Each structure stands twice: as C-alpha cells, then as structure tokens.
Amino acid sequence: MADLRQLRRELPFFAGDLPAFDPADRPGEPPGWTLHTVRAESVEFRQGDRDRKHTRPAYRRAAGHWTKELLWT
Incomplete structure (x- = not known):
C-alpha cells in the first residue's frame, strides 16, 4: 500500500x-x-448482478450535456 500512495504522490509530477x-x-x-x-x-x-437483476444504464447527449437513464433494472 505504501508504494501505491507514493505513486499517487508522484503521478502529477510525472504527468x-x-x-x-x-x-x-x-x-x-x-x-x-x-x-x-x-x-x-x-x-x-x-451491469450484471449475481441475483440476475441486471441494470442497463444509458447515457445520452443532448445540447452538449449527458443525461443518464435506466433502461432495465
């Protein structure tokens, strides 16, 4: 975990x-x-679910903005 924290600190520097x-x-x-x-x-x-209650989110662009809707739950 310490390596991951160090990488996160250094990433903006490298980027x-x-x-x-x-x-x-x-x-x-x-x-x-x-x-x-x-x-x-x-x-x-x-999006699959172990109980087979799958979710189908959809994102649609309108006037330059994205909206989210659920097609099936």
Missing part, C-alpha cells in the same frame, strides 16, 4: 513532464494511415 500532444507528430505511421474520431450521441452499459 506534468509529458510533452503536449501534437497531432502532426505521429512517427511510425504506415502510408495511408487514417485517424478516425468517434463522437457518441448515446452509450449503453449492461
């Missing part, structure tokens, strides 16, 4: 040392490589 991501600097890409971005409008999860 601050990372260079900013530059999309133009992608070494080693094969010719014809294409980057795709997916912008989800909705996401659904299925």
